[in-house]
Structures are given as C-alpha cells and as structure tokens.
Amino acid sequence: MGLNDDLREKAIALSDAIVETTEYVDFLKKEEVLKEDSETQQLLMEFQQKQQDFISKQLSGEVDQDLLNQLTDLQSRLKARESLSNFLESYTRLLDMLGEVTDIISQRINVDIAEVFRQR
Numbered sequence: 001m002g003l004n005d006d007l008r009e010k011a012i013a014l015s016d017a018i019v020e021t022t023e024y025v026d027f028l029k030k031e032e033v034l035k036e037d038s039e040t041q042q043l044l045m046e047f048q049q050k051q052q053d054f055i056s057k058q059l060s061g062e063v064d065q066d067l068l069n070q071l072t073d074l075q076s077r078l079k080a081r082e083s084l085s086n087f088l089e090s091y092t093r094l095l096d097m098l099g100e101v102t103d104i105i106s107q108r109i110n111v112d113i114a115e116v117f118r119q120r
Helices: 006-020 023-034 038-059 065-079 082-109 115-120
Strands: none
Touching: 006 023, 006 082, 023 038, 023 082, 038 065, 038 082, 065 082, 082 115
16 A cells, blocks of 8 residues: 555655755765765774774674774774764754654654654
C-alpha cells in the first residue's frame, strides 16, 4: 500500500522546503569543504581503521594501550580540524531542524514517530 497522490505531493513539498533551509544549504557547503580536505579525510580513515582494530582486540579480551593512545591522539588532531568541526556543527543544526519537523508531525498525528522507528 503506497502513498496517495495528495500525500506524496505534500511530502515532496516538505522535502523541497527542507532543501531550501539555511541549515540544509550550510550543511551541503560544509560537507563539500570536508570532502575536499584531504588531510582530514586521511585522519578520518586512519582513525576509523584503528578504531576497528581496537574494537576487534577488545572483543577478544585484549587491551592495546598503544593503540588506545594512538586513537586518543588522532581524536585530538581531528577535533582541531576546522573543516570537521564546522561540518559537525552544521550537521547538528540540520538534525535539530529535522527533529523539530518530526516533533511537529508527531504532535499533529499523536504518534511518536521516533519511538515507532526505534521499535522496528
């Protein structure tokens, strides 16, 4: 069972309105800057790989202090990267705005949409 045409049009209109918000436009700009920052991209890849290695070792009962120190160092270096901090701030603002939209819909239809998706 799909959406009826009227509801589909309204969902598209809402989507169109969202992509015109300053939160969304700013998010796209900050995302592009982050993608173009090769040094930050390299740090992110290295962090993710070491994080996976750390979790794998942790699951097998091993605690690798050297690897933990490397992760901490990488995390500090990433926090200092302006492109990443700007992206994360814009991402948070976008999520906050989308959360408000979801809250309004939830209140109007008297169904907690976020709770419904958590239970699926």
